Amino acid sequence: MIKVFYDAAEKQHAPDNFVIRGVRQPNKEVPERSELMLSALADAGYEVSEPEEFGLAPLKAVHTERYLDFLENGHGEWVALADSAPEIIPNAFPVNPHAGYPTAIVGRAGFHMGDMACPINAGTWAAARGAANAALSATKQVRQGARAAYALCRPPGHHAFGDRAAGFCFLNNAAIAAQYARDQGDERVAILDVDVHHGNGTQDIFYDRADVFFASLHGDPAEFYPFFWGYADQTGAGAGEGFTVNYPMPLGSGEVVFLESLNNAIARIAEFAPDLLVVSLGIDISINDPYAAFKVSAEGFSAIGQMIENAGYPTVILQEGGYVAPDLGTNMVRVIEAFSK
Amino acid sequence: MIKVFYDAAEKQHAPDNFVIRGVRQPNKEVPERSELMLSALADAGYEVSEPEEFGLAPLKAVHTERYLDFLENGHGEWVALADSAPEIIPNAFPVNPHAGYPTAIVGRAGFHMGDMACPINAGTWAAARGAANAALSATKQVRQGARAAYALCRPPGHHAFGDRAAGFCFLNNAAIAAQYARDQGDERVAILDVDVHHGNGTQDIFYDRADVFFASLHGDPAEFYPFFWGYADQTGAGAGEGFTVNYPMPLGSGEVVFLESLNNAIARIAEFAPDLLVVSLGIDISINDPYAAFKVSAEGFSAIGQMIENAGYPTVILQEGGYVAPDLGTNMVRVIEAFSK
Numbered sequence: 001m002i003k004v005f006y007d008a009a010e011k012q013h014a015p016d017n018f019v020i021r022g023v024r025q026p027n028k029e030v031p032e033r034s035e036l037m038l039s040a041l042a043d044a045g046y047e048v049s050e051p052e053e054f055g056l057a058p059l060k061a062v063h064t065e066r067y068l069d070f071l072e073n074g075h076g077e078w079v080a081l082a083d084s085a086p087e088i089i090p091n092a093f094p095v096n097p098h099a100g101y102p103t104a105i106v107g108r109a110g111f112h113m114g115d116m117a118c119p120i121n122a123g124t125w126a127a128a129r130g131a132a133n134a135a136l137s138a139t140k141q142v143r144q145g146a147r148a149a150y151a152l153c154r155p156p157g158h159h160a161f162g163d164r165a166a167g168f169c170f171l172n173n174a175a176i177a178a179q180y181a182r183d184q185g186d187e188r189v190a191i192l193d194v195d196v197h198h199g200n201g202t203q204d205i206f207y208d209r210a211d212v213f214f215a216s217l218h219g220d221p222a223e224f225y226p227f228f229w230g231y232a233d234q235t236g237a238g239a240g241e242g243f244t245v246n247y248p249m250p251l252g253s254g255e256v257v258f259l260e261s262l263n264n265a266i267a268r269i270a271e272f273a274p275d276l277l278v279v280s281l282g283i284d285i286s287i288n289d290p291y292a293a294f295k296v297s298a299e300g301f302s303a304i305g306q307m308i309e310n311a312g313y314p315t316v317i318l319q320e321g322g323y324v325a326p327d328l329g330t331n332m333v334r335v336i337e338a339f340s341k
Numbered sequence: 342m343i344k345v346f347y348d349a350a351e352k353q354h355a356p357d358n359f360v361i362r363g364v365r366q367p368n369k370e371v372p373e374r375s376e377l378m379l380s381a382l383a384d385a386g387y388e389v390s391e392p393e394e395f396g397l398a399p400l401k402a403v404h405t406e407r408y409l410d411f412l413e414n415g416h417g418e419w420v421a422l423a424d425s426a427p428e429i430i431p432n433a434f435p436v437n438p439h440a441g442y443p444t445a446i447v448g449r450a451g452f453h454m455g456d457m458a459c460p461i462n463a464g465t466w467a468a469a470r471g472a473a474n475a476a477l478s479a480t481k482q483v484r485q486g487a488r489a490a491y492a493l494c495r496p497p498g499h500h501a502f503g504d505r506a507a508g509f510c511f512l513n514n515a516a517i518a519a520q521y522a523r524d525q526g527d528e529r530v531a532i533l534d535v536d537v538h539h540g541n542g543t544q545d546i547f548y549d550r551a552d553v554f555f556a557s558l559h560g561d562p563a564e565f566y567p568f569f570w571g572y573a574d575q576t577g578a579g580a581g582e583g584f585t586v587n588y589p590m591p592l593g594s595g596e597v598v599f600l601e602s603l604n605n606a607i608a609r610i611a612e613f614a615p616d617l618l619v620v621s622l623g624i625d626i627s628i629n630d631p632y633a634a635f636k637v638s639a640e641g642f643s644a645i646g647q648m649i650e651n652a653g654y655p656t657v658i659l660q661e662g663g664y665v666a667p668d669l670g671t672n673m674v675r676v677i678e679a680f681s682k
Binding site: 104 | 442448452
């Protein structure tokens with residue numbers, strides 16, 4: 001069985017607000033997600049380990065200092081405002097260049113939060129740090145020789161930019177893991193993102209770099225969040241040109257289409273020949289996920305796990321999305337089972 | 342008396358939602374604003390003229406085609422979505438470079454709307470076009486030899502970018518007026534923005550140009566909307582370097598501080614020697630404005646009008662902000678009275 005890392009601090013992050021089509025809805029990125037996955041892990045016989053504390057250095061290798069300060073201290077400033085909501089919700093965004101950096105917390109919130117799906121409450125910082133530590137612990141385990149390791153990261157990370165939260169994400173666990181592996185001596189790291197949403201934060205963090213390859217499979221952003229990134233013509237910039245590859249697929253796609261894209265992505269990763277593979281694992285490609293975007297079956301999840309295992313790289317598997325559904329946990333376990341034989 | 346232009350189509354735009362500090366509040370940019378100003382104009386003996394229809398060409402000279410298409414047709418697509426709010430409210434924003442352009446209306450809304458203060462309803466396009474036509478009619482009047490003219494523009498314009506609505510604004514009336522004057526033969530046009538909020542859209546539209554000078558007086562963006570623009574070190578870029586000047590002032594400033602900045606701004610405009618001056622007039626610098634940011638008195642408004650009149654340029658005065666307060670209309674009339682003696 002591969003090792004599984006999880007930090008119970010995630011329970012402190014229970015976001016409330018979410019705005020979709022102009023209507024407030026309950027946030028989908030809830031602690032119940034972890035409960036379902038922990039339950040399935042226990043049923044399958046996995047032991048869950050507490051992560052090691054890695055400190056701030058691996059976070060600073062990916063995120064800006066002022067963003068980390070905002071995540072740590074912003075909520076205190078926010079709740080001290082007159083008539084503020086209990087959690088940070090931004091309302092104005094620096095959408096054009098030549099933007100200055102304000103001191104007011106409302107302005108900083110807009111600067112550091114890219115959408116209405118990542119409210120910050122008093123426990124968000126502790127939860128995000130726990131998730132990053134879990135990702136780092138799994139990475140350390142694999143670098144020490146394990147075939148693979150899994151981190152149940154909550155909140156997830158792949159929509160977080162270097163200086164900006166978005167889409168339920170605050171610290172980019174996959175980017176932090178990949179950068180940590182680089183800093184510990186791996187020369188080439190690949191990130192394979194199989195969440196139903198494009199991993200826009202991860203893409204952006206490594207967009208101009210040739211040492212971290214990024215491949216993402218996801219719903220076509222022309223019709224689906226995150227809307228602005230994940231297009232096939234986004235292939236990297238500068239030194240990173242050709243080191244990003246996107247596989248947007250039509251909404252409604254099932255596992256046949258998905259596995260074909262996955263096969264292509266793995267072939268591209270093989271050309272890159274990474275020392276380590278980080279998988280951003282989203283279970284929201286499931287036919288039963290509340291987002292109802294893709295139609296991957298239980299058997300599809302087993303096939304995905306097996307195809308990634310067959311690629312043969314030391315593999316760090318990090319939880320991204322996947323929302324409350326009866327088979328959320330069992331589908332996740334089907335993927336990691338391929339590495340536990 | 343100077344001529345006053347106003348299009349009653351503005352009544353069709355009555356935005357509902359507004360999010361501040363994470364809490365939904367009623368939108369402040371309401372038709373009652375115009376009623377108060379029309380009433381004060383009538384009391385002072387001004388006749389109100391309907392604007393001429395200028396068509397789309399002057400709008401296309403400032404705004405992108407896809408943004409204008411979004412303003413005209415987006416609301417119909419939005420209300421056709423399942424479970425959508427009655428007005429367009431964005432939720433995800435293209436905050437980093439390398440952004441693609443989606444087809445889905447939710448994504449286009451985020452691309453074309455910079456904050457939570459510019460909801461679009463069925464009448465927004467007609468209202469915004471009416472305001473732009475009023476601004477153009479006033480500009481034409483001045484170009485034909487009038488000392489000055491005033492347009493009661495609602496919705497206002499100065500936060501609208503070339504491709505993006507923001508802060509109650511959709512079409513940038515001041516930019517449209519300035520560009521129209523340029524296209525009609527004025528070689529140099531200056532825009533003087535005395536709204537309490539920085540005119541970030543106007544700044545952005547002309548940021549790299551030397552033919553349109555932009556000066557803005559406003560609350561310090563470090564502590565006040567629009568947060569990311571309006572800093573003193575934002576002075577233009579490329580060919581436009583030195584053709585933008587910002588006067589951020591501390592919140593709580595009164596007319597002494599304001600008139601000193603205004604005097605400096607007018608001196609900078611004199612160096613530029615414009616053929617025509619466009620004034621973005623905000624009454625929200627009033628001590629009685631609900632934003633409570635500045636403390637300009639009734640006499641202060643008269644002094645502002647007189648100082649701008651003394652500058653001696655053919656002057657187009659366009660209404661920007663200023664919210665419901667008993668003296669909203671009378672303070673506005675005090676400014677334009679300087680040109681009506």
